[in-house]
Amino acid sequence: MGSISLRNAGLVASDALFSNLNFVIGAGDRVGLVAGNGRGKTTLLRAMAGQGELSTGELVRSRGLQVGYVEQDMPPASMGLTLYEMVLAALPEAERASESWRVDVVLDEFETPEALRHRPLSQLSGGWQRIALIAQCWVLQPDALLLDEPTNHLDLGKLFQLENWINQAARNIPVVIASHDRQFLDATTTRTLFLRPEVSPLFALPYSKARLALAELDEAAELKRERDLKEVSKLRKQAAKLTNIGINSGSDLLVVKSKYLRERAEKIESTVRSVHKDRSGEIRLGNSGAQARVMLAFDNVTVSNPVGEKLFVIDKLHVFQGDRLVVLGRNGAGKSQFMGLLHRTINGQETPGIRVSPQIVPGYIDQAMSFLPDRISLLDYITSRFDVGDQRSMSLLAAAGFAPERQDRPIGTLSLGQRARLGLLALRLQAPNFYLLDEPTNHVDIAGQEQLEAEILSHGASCVLVSHDRSFVRGLGERFLLIDKCKLVEVETPELFFSSMAQETTL
Template sequence: MGTISLKNAGHRAGDLLFSSLDLVIADGDRVGLVAPNGRGKSTLLRAMAGLAELSEGSITRSRGLTLGYVPQEVPDVALPQTLSRFVASALDAATLDAEGWRVDVVLDEMAIPAAFRDKPLAELSGGWQRMALLARCWVTQPDALLMDEPTNHLDLGRIMMLEEWMSYAARSLPVVIASHDRAFLDATTNRTLFLRPTEQVYLPLAYSAARAELDQIDAAAQAQRDKELKYATQLRKQAAKLTNVGINSGSDLLVVKSKQLRDRAEKIEAQVQDVHRDRTGLVKLSNSGADARVMMAFDDVPIATPDGRALFTVDKLHIFQGDRIVLLGRNGRGKSQFMRVVTEALGGGAPKGLRISPQLTPGYLDQALAWLPLESSPLEYILHRFDEGDRRTIALLAGAGFPPDRQTKSIRTLSLGQRARVALLALRLEKPNFYLLDEPTNHLDIPGQEQLEADIREQGATTILVTHDRAFLRAVGTRFLLIDRKKLVEVDGPEEFLADQASS
């Protein structure tokens, strides 16, 4: 039986990230590790793997336990290696010489095409690099798995394949998964640790059920806090009355009683616990509005690759104001090319058959965030692009989670989650009424995803969306378009497509 035990574990990195964590993870425990970006998930995983030290407490692994750790990114020094060589590098020379066949077995198990195995990792997509990291971990035949954002860069088919693989290959192992993919956590975990600066919450439930339970716990804590503070206020009022009466009557006894009441009130106020709230900095989007009923209309518009290879045709399609359209389709069927055609059309290059309302004001967010100027700071970028003034720009960035000292650092030094918040702030300041969103949740934590969902639903802006995040598309979409047999067809919902993806 393999176990990972944490005793009074905690860590500071300037701010307190987490503390007082006591936990034993045993065989069959599949733990979802949940916290906003920058709150210690990766640090805790690295410490469990023996790759980092915590500020306090201890981590003990059972004797002989072999840990498999999947980081978020391939190390830069490994990018020149071929995929196969990278996976094989996890084995020592003696094991590789005697059991080199294990590499091919794992590559087959992960369904990595032979054409990719001898290519340098630098030439492969983020998704295939992610599969290489998973294969490199699994080839060591670990007794426990630690996985940091395992679904990043994976398409929907690969995510579902990973879920299926974990259901049989890693079912009996201790597993810890740090992820912002709510549907993936629901499918692969049976416990959830909500990592907080104080008072950790560990529940024997998968994410969605655990989150509902957590909301009730926090609501009860808030009600108790309000009750105690209300009682303290009443004590202070009683003390004030007794003081006045005591002074007027010359009664020392009443003055003493008044002091006792104030002391009790101060003790209650000192012991009252603040209710935890995730404060990561959120950007609220908006909708500048339009009078037009039809924002965009297609009539026999071909969608092709940049080199002219035909993919599918959009026969007739009207996008009405307020529609929230989710584009579905297997990889390689043309979702990205459809988004490219729409993006170019919004920039003035509309093809024949595509009409755009003159009232349409677009806002675009792509998964790579490639248009962000990496050498500029968030403050420079927002100041120069938008006429908001110094003081308002500083306030806007602070509201997005950037204190003054971080506003002047180059965007290159920011995490991907922080870059996403800069991009969302820029999107807000564009004041669009039409959102074109390509994998918008890729780098957002769960609070950020939920805020984006709420903004899109509540503001009513017209939206075209491509995403592999099942929770997000279910929460946001009102119309669903499927690329099927070289046609774009409207379907009633995403579930049949998702079921088909899961079974293939």
């Protein structure tokens, strides 16, 4: 069995992302890697895979260890391949003819329909592209597995499959998972590493329990810091008093003692550390308000796919001001089609059976933040799209995590996490009173998810939400709509749906 060992490992970009990292990952370890966007998770995974370098320290892999690394994004060069061809291409060329059966075995593990196996990746959903990346890695039978945001774009069914697969097929090898999905980390990891610039705490606990332990550690550190600073202040006051007395009395002994107290204060002060605060950029929303009680009303509405095929029917439904509705359903049931229909209708499209309050001011984001233009800069986008002025735009972008020197970069150069934060800033500046959120937490780090949830709750904003993130759904949802047997029905909680999806998973 192999292992990966880090000794005094560190990474410095414009500032230190982490330092003095010391830990060993061995057989059966499943480590959750947690940090904000841009705080070094991907770089660390790439270094562990042998595809990048750290700034300091050393990283040692067992001799002959074959590391499987699943990146966040599908390489553009692979998009023209079929799913089957992409996985096959991972095998050494000389073995592809004789070992092609291994591709079928792996695709069977992930319950890949035969029709999808020979379809170009460019025609597949983001979820199936993600499965293709994992299958391409697994077909080589790696000795260790590194997964970078593996749940992005997965529907709930595939997410449960991936959980079971990690806990069964990959249970005996070292696994490191960088993820913002709190429930997924709880289900798949046994250790949690919080990447921080100075000290990166590692707990032999899954995420939620580790988060509580981290909070206790931070609280104890803050109390110690306060005690130390009080002691420093006390010593400096004593030293100043003794200095004055010593000078006035001509006592060299008091002057020496005063110097000793100052040195002691400096020594304590040099060890005092600030308690770590997540610096992923703020997420803020609002609620411009409305007087209407009923925001949307549905009466015998049919939701169809782009080619006109019926997906489901809504008999009667009222959405009231302040409602927080979560739309549940299997992949392909029509959740995103429903969100798109709502968006078009609220923006003026005539849709039989849907009545829209004229007081609605909509704010809409889709999974890909597709409304963001790629070619203009962040600053130009905010100043041209919203009437807030240059200085205010720069301040807003900085607060969202974009330093001034980076605000002139084209939006197309942003990472997925940065695009998500820019999209959420744009959503805020629209000043809506009704939010349509289609997978809003894709690529948003945990701190950002919690801020987004808190903002919606604190402002009493009306919203319709689609999300595969169970923690987000449970924390935010108030009413739950399930697409089931071609009808949209209201259910009391999402738990029966979650349970049924988990029971159907047979990976």
